[in-house]
Amino acid sequence: MAKGYRILVVDDDPGVLRLLSIRLKSNGYEVATAQSGEEALSNFAGIRPHLVITDLRMDGMDGMTLFQNLHKQHPTLPVIILTAHGSIPDAVEATQKGVFGFITKPFEAPALLQQVESALRLSGIVEPDTAGKQTNTWRAEIISRSPLMEDVLQRAKLIAPSEASVFIQGESGTGKELLAKAIHNTSRCSKGPFIAVNCGAIPEPLLESELFGHKKGAFTGANQDHEGLFKAADGGTLFLDEIGDMPLALQVKLLRVLQEHQVRPVGYTQDISVNVRIISATHRDLELEMAEGRFREDLYYRLNVVTLSLPSLAQRREDVPVLANHFLHQLARKYEKNLKGFSQEAMEHLVSAQWPGNIRQLYNVIEQVAILSATPIISYDLVQQALRGDAPGLPPFADARRDFERSYLVKLLQITEGNVSRAARLAKRNRTEFYKLLNRHDLNPSLFKQAR
Known part of the structure; x- marks a missing residue:
């Protein structure tokens, strides 16, 4: 975990700086030092640390003042306070204000290193080895530091330039539409439209018209011509979410469109040519659906040229801090609240939760705590209550x-x-x-x- 992480150590005692540097460097961390809070602030932009360890009592700017200055500009940056004058009131005040950890001197090396690793793991920092990749605009909406997700994204980028149909398998709430959009963004049709439709959310009698279009007067209520989503996505990508919910009769017509690249709107006698890249997704087991006669085998193999499997949030727990902090800052702007982060206990509870509803459930929990929180730092109790109450009152x-x-x-x-x-x-x-x-x-x- 240590590889590539930069830690800024601030202390006005050269002996402590030297000891901390030796301990941290021997465990693979990059270390920069400063002998005052003022020096730390001056050099911060050039160092760009992932973690700050600072003494509490220093001449001039003390550790808490340094923390407050850093926290204004970098609210997710973890800071560990180190002091020989530690007390329970100091620790409580520091953690309430958002300090990640509080260690008293003299300290044991294992305890310090455990605190450092915990801070880097729970603070939502993107790992250095993947940080540069996060700037890729094609996948900018997908926030992750998980090796599992990185593998999926690399495969997605490889297949995106082809014209092959892509099938995305994953539980509800894992981000299938975001992955489909990322594939579109780096494909040859990226300048064309990206249109998403949930096949399970549209009533069966309307789905054919919605996909293929209809002619005015083709059926009751058809008061004007409707081009349909295939035509609207011409030159781009059509994302068919929950394809497993599509009725069998409509599966036959979809197969014809994929084979001939033509659609026939309801009420028309002639076909219309379309050039659309199809990406489909479902949380269902389509092999089981085929075995039980609810999904056509020929359509399955036409859609499933390339398969991408999205991991559940429980399989990528290292992404929970990253996503939780990202959502919290989004929601802080939305609700115009001063929200800075999570207490260590609150984040540990989030990381260890089961998350059956995946990222969608995580967002709902973060929105609840953001609305209810009366302090800048989200408490453990608030997170516990939100998770306990997140079980849906009605099943899907x-x-x-x-x-x-x-x-x-x-x-x-x-x-x-x-x-x-x-x-x-x-x-x-x-x-x-x-x-x-x-x-x-x-x-x-x-x-x-x-x-x-």
């Missing part, structure tokens, strides 16, 4: 529908004592369809016969 529609369907089938099998023919008649489904439903939910009718 797909989950609710699945749970209802299973509950309904169980009730039918209980009523009919496992007789599939009777249960299918009650559900007004043919026997073959009903067996498919049972298999989807791993329900064995014979178990309901034994229960009597």
